[in-house]
Amino acid sequence: MSFLIEDHFIVSMGGAAAAAALAFGSGARRRAALVILSAVLSLRYLAWRGLFTLGGDEWSERALGLALYAAELYGFIQALLFCYQSASPTTPEPPAVPEAELPEVDVFVTIYDEPVEILRRTVLGCLGQDYPEGRFEVHVLDDGGRSEVRALARRLGCRYIGRAGSEHAKAGNINHALALTSRELVALFDCDHVPVRTFLRETAPFFRGGGRLAFLQTAHHFYNDDPFQRALRPGPSPPGEQDLFFHVIQPGRDRYNSAFFTGSCGLFRRSALEQAGGFRTETVTEDIHTSMELHARGYGSLYLNRDLSAGLAPESLEGYLIQRRRWATGAMQLLRLDNPILKRGLTLHQRINYLASNIYFLLGPPRIVYLLSPLFYLLLGKAPLKTELPVFLSIYGAHYLASLLVLSTLGRGMRSAFWSDVYETAMCFTLTAALRSLVSPRRAGFEVTPKGERTAGARAPVRLVAPYAVVFAALAAGVGAGLTELVRNGPAGVTVICLVWTLYNCLLLLPCLAAAGVTFQRRLAPRLARTVEAGLHTGGLALRCRTRDVGEGGVLLSLDEPAGLEGRDAAVELPCGEKTVRLEARALRHDERDGEVVAAFAFTAAPDETAAVLSDLLFGRPESWSGAHDAHPRGAGARVVVAAVALRFAAAHTAALRRLSPRLRAPVPLRCELPAGSGELAVRTIDVGLGGVRIEVRGRRPLPESIWLGLSKDGNGAVEARVVWQRRSLRSVRAGVRFVEQGGGAAIWRAARELS
Structure with a gap:
């Protein structure tokens, strides 16, 4: 046995070292060699698992071992398909086309029951396209028949298209509009996806002429x-969560003419759609189904890996799972009703890629097997595998390390293995339930992903959280049982493997439980990080400043110096396109953040008005989303710790931003003049703001209601203040003090800033 362990160790170390050397190199050949080496090490692991670790003394152990082995085989197939799809991405560039030859475009914006303010942003973005006038028209496709949608379309100057009923959901809505329009191209946007102003100019030229x-x-x-x-x-x-798909997998599929339409932010040639009979209505995922139909008819597709629009991700765990359930249901329907392996007209590459998209949603049962398998041993004594720890670590370690290096290399920093496991864990119960569509593919209904959820304080319902909570409790019990076993009998191989495995599963569930506890958005409109030069006019002052974030409802400004803003109205000047707009606002808070003085303002104009004037600044600039995917994931452990504690500090983090003057924690020595010539006291600040301070006075003598405060080093310039509250301790008095004059504490605040 010692020879076998040594032999395994040498092969594993050699394979791992070779994989690391290939991963830290560059070039297509190195990437291909890394993928091949990883596949060999994985096949070695699977062969060893199948030949030497299965079996058991009881039928239950054999069944458990086979279930786990089947889950690992599924994972290996998924890994191969990921490599196949992402190994060779394309980078097409728009051709230069004279303006007179740009195709004409009908722009469709679909809506069902989403909030009208979300639709307004998208329509404004579509109307603001930098595209020749008269060569495009915007249409609002309302499947909910709402009068407010019709009124918005009329007010913004675009065409409203409604229909009687909502048969075939989104696909029926689009097909109805296709019959009422006639331009060469059709651009499709969900109501929450706002295009940059160059969207049509960067995409439509690809369709020039026939083809x-x-x-x-x-x-x-x-x-x-x-x-x-x-x-x-x-x-x-x-x-x-979707960055890996849109920036790694889709560009790789484009190499094989098998990227597919994802429901929004795409263009179609009308003649191709008409030949295919419009959008497919047999499944709830009309986007991928229609794409496959067009590919089967010999048409081409193109994927442009650019962020030319921005939309809303699901805002709650429930919305996230509703969306994934619809995708999984559509995948199961496609496997049953129009299987890509059997569909005539597809190339071999297209069959493989479409099959990969469908079988991905079979991950539910394998992931549940991964979650529960170690518990059978720790709680019931049923081992899912038979092995010795050194051999397992050697063979599994080389396989796992090579797999991590492949994901890191091909994934281009868009996903870590830990977060892939988290997302699969979050979806596994929902996707398992969706498998019933394999049996009854025609019974599924279309579920709209909730958008604009703003129910303050609402969290995921108990029925949604229960599976995560129950499994987490069982895993915690398994950890306790495993630790007890280690203390009693020492570190046996299978015990150590199952204990570490169970701890990892607990880590996977922590972000899921944290996500379930997140409340919905409170703001009516999102705030976007935008840094531009701005102007602030308040109380007769004209200040230059910079924006930190901007929204339809307000703005956060970074100031060079503090300003007394209590109770003041203001006007904020912002650059929007080629002009500067002036918006009336009122101060909400004034504080210090990250070493800068910041001031938050709420616009007093109606959101309808501010949305129109701020549309270009918020969404229209071509560089709006550049660099959004540059950040690489950090270590998994740090994230899990943050996931566990972030909710505890969320309330404190929010509460710290509610003052109308900034507060700094600094011990500034002050003199405190008492009224009626009663003398002076030496005091020291605890924290300082423009509107007031917290001070500490040695001794137990209470302070009078009115006092005057000034810097100890400055014999003049004391400002009048009112004591709001005071508390006595054994050695001192602490008091909260508010200045009578607005911004009266500017000199004290500057001294505090120097100290801090």
Whole structure:
């Protein structure tokens, strides 16, 4: 046995070292060699698992072992398909086309029951396209028949298209509009996806003239945090959950003419759609189904890996799972009703890529097997595998390390293995339930992903959280049982493996539970990070400043110096396109953040008005989303810790931003003049703001209601103040003091800033 362990160790170390050397190199050949080496090490692991670790004394152990082995085989197939799809991405560039030859475009914006303010942003973005006048028209496709949608379309100057009923959901809505329009190209946007003003100019030229290009898809970017990212705020958060698909997998599929339309932010050639009979209505995922139909008819597609629009990611865990359930249901319907392996007209590459998209949603049962398998041993004594720890670490370690290096190399920093496991864990129960569509594919209904959820304080319902909570409790019990076993009998191989495995599963569930506890957005309109020069006019002052974030409802400004803003109205000047707009506002808070003085303002104009004037600044600039995916994921452990504690500090983080003057913690020595010539006291500040201070006075003598405060080093310039509250301790008195004159504490605040 010692020879076998040594032999395994040498092979594993050699394979791991070779994989690391290939991963840290560059070039297509190195990437191909890394993928091949990783596949060999994985096949070695699977062969060893199948030949030497299965079996058991009881049928239950054999069944458990086979279930786990089947889950690992599924994971290996998924890994191969990921490599196949992402190994060779394309980078097309728009051709130069004279303006007179640009195709004419009908722009469709679809809506069902989403909030009208979300639709307004998208319509404004579509109307603001930098495209020749008269060569495009915007249409609002209302499947909900709402009068407010009709009124908005009329007010903004675009065409309203409604219909009687909502048969076939989104696909029926689009097909109805296709029959009422006639331009050469059709651009499609969901009501929450706002295009930059160059969207049509960067995409439509690809369709110039005839040809077999049927559709073009662009990347999806999301300007809000998904529930997992929100659960980790204010700490570091992972990349967007869909970044890997839109910036790695879709560009790779484009190499084989098999990228597919993803429901929004794409263009179609009308003649191709008409030949295919419009959008497919047999499944709830009309986007991928229609794409496959066009490919089967010999048409081409193109994927442009650019963030030319931005939309809303699901804002709650429930919305996230509703969306994934619809995708999984559509995938199961496609496997049953129009299987890509059997569909005539597809190339071999297209069959493989479409099959990969469908079988991905079979991950539910394998992931549940991964979650529960170690518990059978720790709680029931049923081992899912038979092995010795050194051999397992050697063979599994080389396989796992090579797999991590492949994901890191091909994934281009868009996803870590830990977060892939988290997302699969979050979806596994929902996707398992969706498998019933394999049995009854025609019974599924279309579910709209909730958008604009703003129910303050609402969290995921108990029925949604229960599976995570129950499994987490069972895993915690398993950890306790495993530790007890280690103390009693020492570190046996299978015990150590199952204990570490169970701890990892607990880590996977923590972000899921944190995401379930995230409340919905409170703001009516999102705030976007935008840094531009701005002007602030308040109380007769004209200040130059910079924006930190901007929204339809207000703005956060960075000031060079503090300003007394209590009770003041103001006007904020912002650059929007080629002009400067002036918006009336009122001060909400004034504080210090990250070493800068910041002031938050709410616009007093109606959101309808501010949305129109701020549309270009918020969404229209071509560089709006550049660099959004540059950040690489950090270590998994740090994120899990943040996920566990972020909610505890969320309330404190929010409460710290509510003052109308900034507060600094600094011990500034002050003189305190008492009224009626009663003398002076030496005091020291605890924290300082423009509107007031907290002070500490040695001794137990209470302070009078009115006092005058000034810097100890300055014999003049004391300002009148009112004592709001005071508390005595054994050695001192602490008091909260408010200045009578607005901004009266400017000199004290500057002294505090120097000290801090």
